[in-house]
Amino acid sequence: MSDPVRVTVWGENVHEREEAHVHALYPKGMHAAIASGLAASLGERVRVRTATLDEPEHGLGRSVLDDTDVLTWWGHTAHARVSDAVVDRVQEAVLGGMGLLALHSAHYSKIFQRLLGTTCSLRWRNEGERELVWTVDPAHPIAAGVPLPIVIEAHEMYGEHFDIPPPDELVFISSFAGGEVFRGGCCFRRGSGRIFYFSPGDQDYPIYHHRDVQQVIANAVQWAAPVAGIRGAVPGSPESQVGWFERADA
Amino acid sequence: MSDPVRVTVWGENVHEREEAHVHALYPKGMHAAIASGLAASLGERVRVRTATLDEPEHGLGRSVLDDTDVLTWWGHTAHARVSDAVVDRVQEAVLGGMGLLALHSAHYSKIFQRLLGTTCSLRWRNEGERELVWTVDPAHPIAAGVPLPIVIEAHEMYGEHFDIPPPDELVFISSFAGGEVFRGGCCFRRGSGRIFYFSPGDQDYPIYHHRDVQQVIANAVQWAAPVAGIRGAVPGSPESQVGWFERADA
């Protein structure tokens, strides 16, 4: 048996406390709902904790990150309040092998922009339209066990152009009732880390209670976990003498 | 001034002769409409000829291919009537550097399947739905000068899953009124050749008279043309002595 994947679910936790209709959907916060979904889907294969913006160091001190295989990130209204020092630390952890799931409006989070290098801008409209999430890579582990398409009865529209680098793997494309499309399930490899962006998850809708969305997130956590649970340090640029690799201790 | 791109527009030319409503849309054949669109868009930057299934060697004898920088391919009902010898020859030309545009139902042509190695299957429905063609790579030369989105008022639906290898560059994604999505503008590099698949173009609709579709095809012809007009032979596997590249005539 392999060890459980150690997941930290990070939530901004602002809308849930300040807006009644969001609180009604997520009384313990969106992070709690995401964590519950993971525990329900993966059982003993996962060990889940949560962290939020208002905790010291946003709940992401070094000891937490060192004990995390995969970090999920949801933020929206308070991206600017995330400290650059924490972003530095999370970037370092990802490059060293920690997986990262950027959820919905995390497209505009500091950490996502930092890792991708682009604006990550997009079109949007919040009118509760039907979203269909189409798998375009049926053999991808992140798409395992989900229907074609996933039907989300009402959601915010995110549309192209989505200003991201070409994804290393494209798993899902969404369409909306208004006709827009969106590359809403994208994999990126950066350093030793794997990053998955998944667009469903606006705070105004019960998306994280949706069984298929929970399945995708559970799949993605397993996909993003570092190989054999091993995480390394971020490499420097070593000077390397001729034949360095022939030494016994190379 | 660079030399004009030498384009051969290949058409199966069966529907146009056998079905009155297609003949009404394309009295001289779909190939003629595609060729006219190219000439109108590119003027002296292109030299266009056409070839069809019923000609000897389907109009694609070696001398024609040797004089072709980019071949466009439209076929549907008569894929099986294309001779394997011609497919062999076209494959060799593409690997040697000739560009190939596979249009609409050419997803099931022998040459496209041969070059990609997959089934190229898809979902479909011919009910005249609105198709929106969204650019997901706005800086790509094939997307230059087209609106976001291209609106096609009525077309056949092609939907995912489209069983192709991961495209080397993804330029367009279509949505349909019924909610399906389709990776309808895909680039592939094979050997020294560039391949572009573009999904608009069913025979039942006046797609090849659509200005934006003509623009995409004109852009793609320029993109797919071999660098500096140079086409090479398909390489073999030469035995190469140590230091072969240091010889003056390497």
Added chain:
Amino acid sequence: MSDPVRVTVWGENVHEREEAHVHALYPKGMHAAIASGLAASLGERVRVRTATLDEPEHGLGRSVLDDTDVLTWWGHTAHARVSDAVVDRVQEAVLGGMGLLALHSAHYSKIFQRLLGTTCSLRWRNEGERELVWTVDPAHPIAAGVPLPIVIEAHEMYGEHFDIPPPDELVFISSFAGGEVFRGGCCFRRGSGRIFYFSPGDQDYPIYHHRDVQQVIANAVQWAAPVAGIRGAVPGSPESQVGWFERADA
């Protein structure tokens, strides 16, 4: 516990029987050495059988393929003797989800060329040079546990240009004492199947007894196995009525 990966190791088994020095290296055939290495590396996580050219249907009848998660392929002198019917069947199995490892001179096998669509040509020289196999994607599961670089004291040189499509993932690049380089560890996704090409493995050298090479092959078998062991049929192109996905039995 997940089920063991069912591996079929296919060997041409000609050099081993006809050439004394190859027989000395691989008295039971190269396929037997590859199979032993897998069993030693993976134990109960794998169930290995072998198949060879001279068996009926080359040992790859439908029942064998239906019982295979990953097929490894080694061939060289007898590529032309592999029947097209078997190649058709293997291609169909790969597109349906069976993994394929193409080893060394299998770059010129019918099945590899069929799936990739290019000539797969390369430069070569058989003078027993030192090959260094460098990992360029250290977090890739196929590179887990191997040194940087893998040192192969003597091997045939394979050099660029290697006429393959751009790999979907590039894991290893080799250099040779003569100065050439080669993309010798390449992943391709085709249909629902995963393909890994690995260049070490000429019959004149004891490559398949090399611990690190065995590790790579063991890693690749696990990587190429279909998700959750599920293999599907190759899809057709279904006509799909509006709203087909809303039906309960979609």
Added chain:
Amino acid sequence: MSDPVRVTVWGENVHEREEAHVHALYPKGMHAAIASGLAASLGERVRVRTATLDEPEHGLGRSVLDDTDVLTWWGHTAHARVSDAVVDRVQEAVLGGMGLLALHSAHYSKIFQRLLGTTCSLRWRNEGERELVWTVDPAHPIAAGVPLPIVIEAHEMYGEHFDIPPPDELVFISSFAGGEVFRGGCCFRRGSGRIFYFSPGDQDYPIYHHRDVQQVIANAVQWAAPVAGIRGAVPGSPESQVGWFERADA
């Protein structure tokens, strides 16, 4: 005739002033040598200016960037002295469509790290070894007209692992006398901009006087120039009402 590509060659210009042997190789600075090579290769197809670290705003004020299609960047010892404000501005220009060539030790420049999101670390050794630059994509426009391989008699070794995202196109792989390999010619697309990293170019060697290196840089400048010379603003995230694209002024 298309307009000339407007190139700004940026040089740190420190080694050339402070070290006699570098000054001897590049009496007017490395930037001047790169600029001369471009002018010699491309003639009227290019309009070249230079800019250096010590100029106000490092010579990269907004008016200069607005008048630049492609920026080439060489830096090494003074990366930290480049102001973040200038890096912000250059990043914005690249995402808006300006091409960027990152040369040699620019792998560790702020702008390259910013755009790629990874550490861009590598192995190195400066012992004047022979480097062979192998084309792995012979049909790529950046490889047009260069020999296979390019031979550089003496250069600093850069070796894997190179901590970059998977390149969108891989054009060159280098080998060194000591056996290392390096992905030394890599294309990235970010926003509307094209980025090319090219590893030859250490200050201790006359690399920028090498004809083949000049050819690669000239090719890359043409490849990286924005399509039709058009550069756009970096997009925001517009709220978009249903049917926004159907309005006449969309």
